[in-house]
Amino acid sequence: MYTAYNNAVEYGELVKISQELDELLNQLDKLIY
16 A cells, blocks of 8 residues: 555656646757747
8 A cells, every 4th residue: 555655646746747848848849939
């Protein structure tokens, strides 16, 4: 149970990070074009 919870937390962090990266890339695209 504990490891499952830990994995969920880590996965949530990864999702949050990837979303932030997507936003940064979108902002870069706007700057470039």
